[in-house]
Amino acid sequence: MGINIISTGSYVPEQSVTNDELTKFVETNDEWIKTRTGISSRHISAWEPTWHMGAEACKKAIEKSGINPDDIGLIICCTITNDFHTPSVACIIQNEIKAFNAMAFDLNAACTGYIYAVDTARRFLETEDNMKYAIVVASENLSRITDFTDRSTCILFGDGASAAIIEKSDKLYSSYLASDGSGARTLFARCIDRKEEFADDTEFDDGFVDLVKSRKHALVQNGKEVYKFATKALPKALEGAAKKINITADDIDVIVPHQANLRIIETAAKNMQVSMEKIIVTLDHNGNTSSASVPLAFDEALEKGMIKRGDKVCIVGFGAGLTYGAIIFEY
Numbered sequence: 001m002g003i004n005i006i007s008t009g010s011y012v013p014e015q016s017v018t019n020d021e022l023t024k025f026v027e028t029n030d031e032w033i034k035t036r037t038g039i040s041s042r043h044i045s046a047w048e049p050t051w052h053m054g055a056e057a058c059k060k061a062i063e064k065s066g067i068n069p070d071d072i073g074l075i076i077c078c079t080i081t082n083d084f085h086t087p088s089v090a091c092i093i094q095n096e097i098k099a100f101n102a103m104a105f106d107l108n109a110a111c112t113g114y115i116y117a118v119d120t121a122r123r124f125l126e127t128e129d130n131m132k133y134a135i136v137v138a139s140e141n142l143s144r145i146t147d148f149t150d151r152s153t154c155i156l157f158g159d160g161a162s163a164a165i166i167e168k169s170d171k172l173y174s175s176y177l178a179s180d181g182s183g184a185r186t187l188f189a190r191c192i193d194r195k196e197e198f199a200d201d202t203e204f205d206d207g208f209v210d211l212v213k214s215r216k217h218a219l220v221q222n223g224k225e226v227y228k229f230a231t232k233a234l235p236k237a238l239e240g241a242a243k244k245i246n247i248t249a250d251d252i253d254v255i256v257p258h259q260a261n262l263r264i265i266e267t268a269a270k271n272m273q274v275s276m277e278k279i280i281v282t283l284d285h286n287g288n289t290s291s292a293s294v295p296l297a298f299d300e301a302l303e304k305g306m307i308k309r310g311d312k313v314c315i316v317g318f319g320a321g322l323t324y325g326a327i328i329f330e331y
């Protein structure tokens with residue numbers, strides 16, 4: 001069983017921060033950032049909670065589709081920047097969009113979140129007889145977990161949200177989802193502290209605990225390791241999904257990759273011998289918005305007429321976990 005994406009909608013904060021503006025916080029420059037990443041600016045939320053951005057994206061998608069929110073049976077919100085440990089962002093969004101007949105939960109697969117969530121939604125649509133529509137929304141406030149004194153990370157990330165309304169269909173579909181927890185330490189952001197009196201970390205004290213303790217709640221990464229992983233994971237996921245339906249990268253019309261770094265995308269494209277012409281790139285003005293990056297790029301490509309009904313589209317992501325995955329579907 002495949003999916004039909006009925007409509008999409010996005011929300012990005014009004015505030016756009018250029019590379020030059022980041023020089024207020026760290027020693028860097030526009031040329032270094034552009035050359036190493038392809039990023040020129042990113043949106044940073046001024047006040048918007050994650051749930052607000054997600055709800056706004058959903059409202060746009062619902063308006064475009066003309067569906068009745070009562071007919072939405074499932075809301076999955078992918079995020080690594082929840083407003084609360086509980087309740088989920090998805091439940092708050094449910095109330096905002098008045099989809100009172102839906103089940104709602106959050107899904108954390110980091111930057112691969114949207115790929116995981118779309119495939120999860122498809123499985124629910126297939127098995128729940130009375131489920132008409134699902135909403136998958138990715139909403140990220142990465143600026144909340146960004147250390148703006150760390151120049152190797154703060155130049156990369158941005159905020160935003162994007163949603164899609166999905167129904168089941170017989171159209172072409174294939175997915176490939178994977179994770180490699182042995183790489184968990186290459187990219188992480190720690191959780192809240194516990195009371196020091198109760199802490200006994202000696203059992204786990206292999207150096208990592210000290211590193212985690214020293215970094216507050218911000219994203220920490222081994223940039224070079226993540227880079228190496230990403231350039232391999234992207235082709236592996238795409239080819240894994242293609243193989244399941246006996247096609248190759250050549251048969252895919254449009255590729256929408258996770259928008260982490262232009263050099264990662266270009267290297268992966270070269271390794272797959274795929275022309276950059278069929279790859280959607282929006283990171284120059286959005287930066288890396290984690291799980292929101294693929295749907296934001298997908299929505300923008302639709303708006304610009306770069307994806308048409310009937311196209312074979314591949315959405316492909318990679319990120320912390322480590323996680324990676326791809327979906328090939330007919331739009």
Ligand SMILES: CC(C)(COP(=O)(O)OP(=O)(O)OC[C@H]1O[C@@H](n2cnc3c(N)ncnc32)[C@H](O)[C@@H]1OP(=O)(O)O)[C@@H](O)C(=O)NCCC(=O)NCCS
Binds near residue numbers: 033153221
């Ligand atoms: C982060 C990243 C852009 C760094 O690029 P790089 O080519 O590996 O750069 P390096 O870390 O080797 O640093 C090279 C030099 O630039 C410096 N540098 C780092 N960030 C800088 C910045 N923002 N401005 C100027 N100089 C910077 C470093 O300090 C280093 O200086 P040194 O040689 O004097 O020590 C790159 O590793 C990357 O994109 N990794 C993947 C990250 C990612 O996508 N994460 C999310 C995945 S979902």
